[in-house]
Amino acid sequence: MNSDPRQDLITASRQFYQLGWMAGTAGNLSARVEDGSFWITASGKQKGKLTEEDFVRVSLQGEVIENPNLKNRPSAETSIHQAVYSLFPDAKACYHVHSVEAKLVTNFTEGDHLNLPPIEMLKGLGVWEEHPKVVMPVFKNYLEVSKIAEEIGDRFKQSKPDVPALLIRNHGVTVWANSAFDAENYIELTEYIFRYIVAARQVGVNH
């Protein structure tokens, strides 16, 4: 585990910003350190040009334990990162982005999950079956973010998801992984899958 993951987070954030997945201040990224606490983007920062001062280190319980700029507040969505790290103790990074497609696909289901197409890219998310029937959980988007985090905890304590990712309706996608490197891959893979779902609809392909 990288003892200070902020440069990895800065690089990933810049790339996602350039791809339009973290437009303006949208999205938040975090990564854990040895003691179980995690560095997370401070709230409201422009995601294309973060510096090490634009992060806050918080404990698994959400207490701020290191803050290079006293004007910083942790991301408004820190409680979701806390829920993810509590549910998945091996997770070392948690990335949340707001692409257009991640929002669009949540309108293709009224239920609490999205069916994923049986495409090769699922292997990158750990699904190696021949004809996979895999879903991604979809959660309601509450103004009170702690309610989203609570519902994530309640649902995933009952049963773990097929893939290390979840959607929040009309909001965005969140992934978690054992390293910052894998979390970046998972964001790229999920975004590809969402683009594929949107494109398949447009040309009338039904899985």
Ligand SMILES: CSCCC(=O)C(=O)COP(=O)(O)O
């Ligand atoms: C313009 S984005 C609205 C808030 C949000 O959903 C987000 O991902 C960024 O919030 P943060 O507090 O982490 O900057």
Ligand SMILES: [Zn+2]
């Ligand atoms: Zn968000």
